[in-house]
Amino acid sequence: MLKYDYSALLGLIREKGYTQESLAAESHTSLSQLSAKLNGRYQFKQYDIQHISDVLGINAADIGRYFFSRES
Helix, strand or coil: CCCECCHHHHHHHHHCCCCHHHHHHHCCCCHHHHHHHHCCCCCCCHHHHHHHHHHHCCCHHHHHHHHCCECC
16 A cells, blocks of 8 residues: 655644644544544545545645645
8 A cells, every 4th residue: 555645734734723623523534534634554544634634724726735745
């Protein structure tokens, strides 16, 4: 399984004033599922990406930067 670097996404979450808990609630997922995805144990699904992008204001052109940057 590919490993992705979510540091930009985590930074944006903080910048927008969210915690993982508040983002999970706003994006219709559980905290445990969001945490597992951010820690690379599960992959984000298309609907996860759409919900989180809507909440954080990520435009379509920037989705790759936040969700598909590979770990070095």
